[in-house]
Amino acid sequence: MTDWQTYEAAVRDEIGVPAGDTDRVRRAIDNAIGYVNGAIGGYSVPETVKTDCVTACAADLYNARDARLGVMNVGDSTLEPYRISTDPLRSVWPKLNAVGVPTGGMVIA
Secondary structure, three states, rough: OHHHHHHHHHHHHHHHOEEEEEEEHHHHHHHHHHHHHHHHHHOOHHHHHHHHHHHHHHHHHHHOOOHHHHEOOOOOOOOOEOOOOOOOOOOOHHHHHOOOOOOOOOOOO
């Protein structure tokens, strides 16, 4: 099993795409793995936390295509714009903070 396949079932469950669209799902997971590994850096985090972070990041990346310019239509028959963050790690930062990885505005790169 390749690295992206480790997260595939969790990501598909999160985005609500049980089958198909494999190339797009794979790209989102591969990118999320890169972003999350970069954010973790040299810190050690439990595998369950890393899986949660990769899943959340991949779901945001997957859904970003439907939110060009940061706005996504989430209404049924009416236009209800929903602004999303352009930060691919938006949902990851608080999770990493919770396990002791310093993130956010107070971190100097």
